[in-house]
Structure formats: structure tokens, C-alpha cells
Amino acid sequence: xxxxxxxxxxxxxxxxxENQPTLFVFPFRSCSVLSPKTxxxxxxxxxxxxxxxxxxxxxxCNNLYSLEQIHSNLAxxxxxxxxxxxxxQIIVNYSKFGLLDRARALFDAVHANRSFLWNTIIxxxxxxxxxxxxxxxxxxxxxxxxxxxxxxxxxxxxxxxxKPMLRLRRxxxxxxxxxxxxxxLDIFVQAALVDMYAKCGEIDDGCQVFDGMLEKDIVSxxxxxxxxxxxxxxxxxxxxxxxxxxxxxxxxxxxAISVASAIAQLGDIKTARSLHTHVIRNxxxxxxxxxxxxxxMYSNCGDVKSARLVFDGMKERDDISWNSMISGYSQNxxxxxxxxxxxxxxxxxPESNMVTALALISVCSHLGSLHLAKQVHSLIxxxxxxxxxxxxxSLADMYAKCGDMDSAVQMFHDNRTSTKDASSWNVMISAxxxxxxxxxxxxxxxxxxxxxxxxDDITFTSLLSACSHAGLVEEGREVFDSMKELTMLPMAKHYxxxxxxxxxxxxLDEAFDLIAEMPSEPNDAVWGALLGACRIHGNMKLGExxxxxxxxxxxxxxxxxxxxxxxxxxxxxxxxxxxxxEAMRDxxxxxxxxxxxLEFGREVHGFHTADQFHPEHVKIxxxxxxxxxxxxxxxxxxxxSCVLHDVEEExxxxxxxxxxxxxxxxxxxxxLQDGLPIRITKNLRICNDCHVAFKFISQVCxxxxxxxDANRFHHFQDxxxxxxxxx
DNA sequence: TCCTGCACCT
Numbered sequence: 001x002x003x004x005x006x007x008x009x010x011x012x013x014x015x016x017x018e019n020q021p022t023l024f025v026f027p028f029r030s031c032s033v034l035s036p037k038t039x040x041x042x043x044x045x046x047x048x049x050x051x052x053x054x055x056x057x058x059x060x061c062n063n064l065y066s067l068e069q070i071h072s073n074l075a076x077x078x079x080x081x082x083x084x085x086x087x088x089q090i091i092v093n094y095s096k097f098g099l100l101d102r103a104r105a106l107f108d109a110v111h112a113n114r115s116f117l118w119n120t121i122i123x124x125x126x127x128x129x130x131x132x133x134x135x136x137x138x139x140x141x142x143x144x145x146x147x148x149x150x151x152x153x154x155x156x157x158x159x160x161x162x163k164p165m166l167r168l169r170r171x172x173x174x175x176x177x178x179x180x181x182x183x184x185l186d187i188f189v190q191a192a193l194v195d196m197y198a199k200c201g202e203i204d205d206g207c208q209v210f211d212g213m214l215e216k217d218i219v220s221x222x223x224x225x226x227x228x229x230x231x232x233x234x235x236x237x238x239x240x241x242x243x244x245x246x247x248x249x250x251x252x253x254x255x256a257i258s259v260a261s262a263i264a265q266l267g268d269i270k271t272a273r274s275l276h277t278h279v280i281r282n283x284x285x286x287x288x289x290x291x292x293x294x295x296x297m298y299s300n301c302g303d304v305k306s307a308r309l310v311f312d313g314m315k316e317r318d319d320i321s322w323n324s325m326i327s328g329y330s331q332n333x334x335x336x337x338x339x340x341x342x343x344x345x346x347x348x349x350p351e352s353n354m355v356t357a358l359a360l361i362s363v364c365s366h367l368g369s370l371h372l373a374k375q376v377h378s379l380i381x382x383x384x385x386x387x388x389x390x391x392x393x394s395l396a397d398m399y400a401k402c403g404d405m406d407s408a409v410q411m412f413h414d415n416r417t418s419t420k421d422a423s424s425w426n427v428m429i430s431a432x433x434x435x436x437x438x439x440x441x442x443x444x445x446x447x448x449x450x451x452x453x454x455x456d457d458i459t460f461t462s463l464l465s466a467c468s469h470a471g472l473v474e475e476g477r478e479v480f481d482s483m484k485e486l487t488m489l490p491m492a493k494h495y496x497x498x499x500x501x502x503x504x505x506x507x508l509d510e511a512f513d514l515i516a517e518m519p520s521e522p523n524d525a526v527w528g529a530l531l532g533a534c535r536i537h538g539n540m541k542l543g544e545x546x547x548x549x550x551x552x553x554x555x556x557x558x559x560x561x562x563x564x565x566x567x568x569x570x571x572x573x574x575x576x577x578x579x580x581x582e583a584m585r586d587x588x589x590x591x592x593x594x595x596x597x598l599e600f601g602r603e604v605h606g607f608h609t610a611d612q613f614h615p616e617h618v619k620i621x622x623x624x625x626x627x628x629x630x631x632x633x634x635x636x637x638x639x640x641s642c643v644l645h646d647v648e649e650e651x652x653x654x655x656x657x658x659x660x661x662x663x664x665x666x667x668x669x670x671x672l673q674d675g676l677p678i679r680i681t682k683n684l685r686i687c688n689d690c691h692v693a694f695k696f697i698s699q700v701c702x703x704x705x706x707x708x709d710a711n712r713f714h715h716f717q718d719x720x721x722x723x724x725x726x727x
Numbered sequence: 728t729c730c731t732g733c734a735c736c737t
Contacts, residue, residue: 055730084730085729085730085731088730088731089730092731115731116729116730116731117731119731119732120730120731123731123732150732151731151732152731152732153732154732154733155731155732157733158732158733186732186733187733188732188733189732189733190733191732191733191734192732192733192734193733194733194734195733195734217733218734219733219734220733220734221734222733222734222735223733223734224734225734226734226735227734252734252735253735254734254735255734255735256735257734257735257736258734258735258736260735260736261735261736287735287736288736289735289736290735290736291736292735292736292737293735293736293737294736295736295737296736296737299737318736319737320736320737321736321737322737323737324736324737325737326737327737328737355737356737358737359737
């Protein structure tokens with residue numbers, strides 16, 4: 001402390017402490033109460049030193065009390081009026097404490113007649129979310145006789161970029177003014193223009209500005225690379241990154257972050273690895289943000305192990321690092337690792353936030369575990385944070401996917417925020433659809449319209465799929481036609497839903513005609529829906545046609561191969577089944593392993609087909625034998641067409657017994673108290689035989705079985721299923 | 728006379 005004073009006094013050459021800021025700032029920062037008064041008395045004769053002293057304090061000011069003291073000292077000595085620089089510092093500091101009103105009061109009081117101060121207050125408003133006020137002040141500059149300069153434009157453009165829907169016109173106007181004043185040649189203004197156009201969705205205009213730049217620095221390139229990435233043009237983003245490197249500019253850590261996001265969108269693991277090498281070579285690894293984006297990049301490429309290696313290798317981790325890693329596990333279906341990491345976060349990591357909550361909710365939705373869902377919900381409530389609409393919607397979706405429609409409805413009603421929007425309604429419409437309640441979905445849609453909520457493309461996808469799952473063909477047609485009345489052009493996904501709806505109902509020719517009518521080229525979802533319908537109704541000819549198209553569009557999609565082999569198997573065309581399998585083998589595709597999860601209380605049990613790892617598997621197989629014997633007395637006949645191998649009937653029956661969902665149900669009956677429903681989640685579609693068997697079991701054992709498969713919920717009770725065998 | 732400025736992560 002004393003050493004610092006001495007330095008200030010004894011060095012006559014000392015002006016601003018910029019040369020060695022840490023030497024000066026550090027001792028002052030540790031001073032809890034300022035001593036400017038004592039200091040004033042000693043050196044108030046030298047005004048430039050006084051300014052330097054206050055400047056120093058303002059730079060390191062971290063509590064409001066000190067700030068107020070400095071403010072009042074400067075005001076009483078009259079220094080404030082003559083030092084716009086100190087005023088600006090105080091204005092910025094007030095905004096750091098969220099005290100925009102005080103910042104503004106000071107700005108007004110000093111009769112700011114310098115562009116510099118106007119720029120400062122505009123920047124403060126623009127960066128603290130008060131976009132309108134920033135633009136408002138800007139429009140007053142010129143009439144007040146203050147000319148905007150090259151510093152002004154980036155601030156105002158930033159304000160426009162943060163409210164893209166409303167501000168594009170204003171942004172274009174600013175571009176004109178920059179052109180007129182010649183500031184459009186300033187490299188900072190240009191980067192801000194590119195950014196503004198891109199954030200307002202006008203990437204081409206941004207590109208034009210970029211191409212017109214005579215000189216480009218790292219930020220110019222990065223801005224354009226980011227612009228492409230954020231407008232979901234990852235290929236262009238990468239191309240530009242390579243062009244930049246070809247010109248001998250390597251990019252900095254910000255560039256690496258944007259490129260990582262672009263690669264995440266592409267999901268290309270090879271490019272991901274080469275970027276990782278680039279990051280290591282250039283020494284960007286130490287930046288937390290870089291590490292975070294690498295985690296997200298690897299997770300999106302499906303390589304969660306590499307993501308974890310990055311996470312473990314980070315010297316510093318923030319809340320985003322933890323959330324990214326938890327989300328990464330969740331996205332890749334790695335529920336237990338996600339939960340484990342969350343537990344570690346609670347012990348060693350930063351505090352959880354909304355994003356953590358969303359990741360946990362996604363884990364529950366994926367698992368379909370109601371028990372876990374309730375725990376996560378009460379955990380979020382205990383955080384005592386305001387639940388926003390996104391979180392309400394996710395909670396409703398989670399409960400619906402965990403089979404608890406009542407709680408889902410509750411979440412929908414509990415959300416009383418004014419931002420309840422189309423997506424809130426969409427969640428509920430698709431929730432009803434998931435449970436086969438098509439009529440409720442339609443009813444909800446009517447209510448939505450009555451409340452004046454504008455439906456979007458997702459509303460119609462959810463509605464059509466709800467109709468499809470409930471077999472409401474006529475209603476589905478009406479919904480589809482009503483899109484045109486609302487001047488909404490049906491997209492490929494809507495056609496896919498319609499093909500699914502008609503196809504399931506056996507109207508295969510009508511479905512095919514609809515595809516022919518499509519204004520755009522049918523995509524894989526459309527042909528996939530047709531192929532699925534062909535499987536249900538055993539139409540091999542049309543199925544082959546659909547499969548041919550599909551394999552051109554998505555040759556690597558395992559599901560479509562499996563679907564086609566199902567079509568052949570259902571018609572006992574074993575030779576063709578073999579061919580499809582061969583094709584899959586040649587491409588290195590594997591049918592995903594069936595997996596069913598049964599939960600009760602705090603326990604979660606997972607079963608693979610013919611599982612022998614479960615500690616009680618012998619007992620479980622015994623239970624299945626007993627159940628089948630009982631069911632056969634009531635008329636159950638095993639459905640061998642579900643077995644996709646060319647084997648003897650007897651073997652088929654044996655294979656059927658070992659399906660993962662049957663193991664799970666048998667174990668549920670063994671362990672769960674009478675009267676309690678058995679809740680099961682399966683990663684694939686439930687097989688026909690299991691569907692028949694569960695109806696019998698629900699009767700024989702007088703049990704409710706609630707099963708979520710890859711497509712929807714089935715509630716088995718008293719010998720029938722809520723899907724009315726239509727799925 | 729100076730001082731202010733552009734790009735990034737769930």
C-alpha cells in the first residue's frame with residue numbers, strides 16, 4: 001500500500017498506470033474502504049495525478065459503496081464536469097451494478113456534449129438489454145449536434161442484432177448512415193454490420209459486406225464464420241475457415257469455438273478430431289469456453305468418450321462445462337453417467353441452474369422413469385428459481401413421456417407465465433397423441449385456436465400424428481386440408497404424417513397418390529411411413545418400391561433396412577430377408593439391441609433379449625413358462641411371424657419367450673405388489689407377439705401394464721390395449 | 728489531446 005503511494009509521488013514520469021497495471025491495481029483492490037480523502041489532501045495540487053488515481057480506483061472498483069464515494073468526491077471537487085473520461089468510467093460502473101438509472105442521471109447531469117460520452121451510454125444500454133433506449137438515444141445524437149462516429153455504429157448495430165425480428169429495418173438504416181458518413185470503411189463497423197445482418201437472418205447481405213472489405217483481420221473472418229454457423233450453414237462456415245487458413249491467418253480461440261459449433265451441427269467426427277488437434281497445437285486448450293465447445297462438439301458427433309476426456313482434462317470448469325457434459329451423456333442415451341456426473345456436480349461443481357434442470361429432465365424423458373421424474377421435479381422446485389415457459393413445457397413433456405398424463409396436464413395448467421405459447425400447446429397435443437388420445441388432442445387444438453394462439457408447423461405435425469395413432473382418418477384429412485386455409489404450406493414432414501395416417505388405415509393407394517402429389521421431392525420420412533404401412537398390411541410390392549427410394553436417400557439408416565426385412569419376413573420370403581441382412585453387414589450396420597427397462601420404487605432394472613446377466617434370470621424364465629401355460633389356456637397362440645429367422649416353429653416359440661419386454665413384465669409380476677401397475681420402457685417398437693401376450697397377461701394376472709415403446713404408449717388392462725391394436 | 732469499439736461455449 002505504502003509502496004504504491006511512494007511510487008506515485010516519486011516518479012514524475014508516471015502518467016497512467018497502463019504499463020504495469022497489476023503493480024498498482026492489486027494493492028488498491030485489497031483496500032476495502034477507500035482513502036481518497038486523505039489522499040486528496042496530500043496531492044490535490046496535481047490534477048493529472050488525481051485523475052490517474054481515480055481512474056485506477058474506478059477500474060478496480062468492485063463494490064457499490066466505493067463507487068458512490070468516488071462519485072461524490074469527484075462531484076464535490078468539480079472534477080467530473082471537466083473529465084468526461086472519469087464520468088464514462090462511473091457510468092460503466094453503475095451499469096455493472098445494474099443501476100442504469102444512476103448511470104443515466106450522471107450522463108444527463110454532465111451535459112454531455114462529446115460523442116465519447118454518448119457512445120458510452122449507448123454501449124451501456126445496448127449491452128444490458130435496453131435495446132430500445134440505446135436506439136432512442138442514438139436518434140437524438142445528431143439533432144443535439146453530436147455527430148456519430150466510428151465508435152458509435154458498432155454499439156448501435158449490436159443493439160439491432162439483439163432484437164433481430166424488430167430491428168432489421170433500423171439496421172439497414174444505420175448501414176445507409178454509415179455509408180453516407182464514410183464510417184462503413186472502418187473495420188469495426190464492418191464486422192458489426194456482418195454480425196447484425198447475420199443475426200437478423202440476412203446472411204447474404206452480411207456476406208456482401210464481408211466480400212467488400214478491403215482489409216480483413218481475425219475478427220472479420222471469425223464474424224463471417226460465426227454468421228454461417230449461426231444461420232445453420234456449417235459447410236460454408238468450415239469452407240471459410242479453410243480459406244482463412246489458406247491466407248495465412250490461423251484464427252484465435254473464438255474462431256475455434258465457432259468452428260467447433262459448426263462441426264457439432266455436421267456431426268462429423270473426423271473433422272471434430274482435426275479441430276481438436278488444431279486447438280492443442282495453438283494452445284487454446286486453456287480457455288474454458290474452448291473446452292466447453294469441444295465437449296458439445298464431441299457429444300453431438302456421438303463420441304461421448306472423447307467429450308469426457310476433454311472435460312476431465314480441463315484445468316478450470318464452469319457451470320457450462322458441467323451442463324454440457326451432462327447434456328452430452330443425456331443426448332447419447334447415457335442416462336446413468338448423466339446422473340452420476342450430476343451427483344458429482346452437486347458435491348464438487350458449481351451451482352446447478354436452468355440448463356442443468358433441462359438436461360436432467362431430458363434424462364428422465366429418455367428413460368421414461370416416473371420415479372426419477374418426480375425426484376428431478378422436486379429438486380428443481382427446491383432450487384426456488386422462477387420456472388420459465390421452456391422449463392414448464394419440458395416438465396409437461398417429461399411427465400407425458402413417463403406415462404403420467406395427469407401430472408403433464410398439471411404442468412400445463414401451472415404455467416401461468418405470460419409467455420405460454422404455441423410450443424406449450426404443442427407439447428400437450430403431442431402428449432395426448434403419444435397416449436393414443438386423438439380426440440383430446442383435437443379438442444385441445446380447438447381450445448388453442450379459441451384463445452387466439454397461432455398454430456405453427458409443429459402443431460400440425462403433432463395433430464396429424466395424434467390422429468394417426470388413434471386411427472382418426474377423416475379428422476386427419478380435415479386437419480391437413482385446414483392448413484391451406486391458414487395459408488400454411490404443408491411441409492414434407494406433414495406429408496409423412498398423412499402417409500402414415502392413411503397407410504396405417506390400409507389406404508395404401510391413397511397414400512401413394514398423396515406422395516405423387518407432393519410439390520417437393522419426397523424425403524426419407526415420407527417413404528419410411530409408406531414402408532411402415534406396407535409392413536403392417538403385408539404389401540410387398542409397394543414396400544419394395546418405398547425401400548428402393550429409401551436406400552438411395554439414407555443408405556446408412558439401420559431402421560429402414562430392418563423394416564424391409566420385416567416386410568419380407570412377414571411373407572416368409574427368407575431369401576430376401578437374407579439379402580437385406582447381407583446388405584446391412586456389407587455396410588457395417590447392426591440392428592440395435594432391444595432393451596427394456598422396468599422400474600419400481602428406487603430400483604431400475606434393464607433387460608436385453610435372452611438376458612442372462614440379471615441375478616434372478618432363472619426365476620424369471622420360470623415365471624414366463626408359468627405365464628405362458630396360463631395364457632394358452634385362455635387362448636393365447638404365439639405369433640411366430642415376429643421372429644425374423646428362418647427356423648422351426650418350436651424354436652420360434654422359444655425365441656419369443658426371451659423378448660426383453662417379456663422378461664421385464666415377468667420380473668415386474670414377481671416383484672411388484674398386487675394391484676400396482678407395471679411400467680416398462682422399450683427402446684424399439686413392441687413386437688406383435690408381446691402385444692398379444694401382454695393383453696392376456698393383463699387379464700390373467702389382473703394387472704395394468706403401462707408400456708412405452710419407440711412410438712407411443714400402450715396401456716394394457718382387462719385383456720385389451722389402449723391403442724386398440726392400432727399402432 | 729487522450730479515453731470507448733467488432734467475433735465465441737449448454
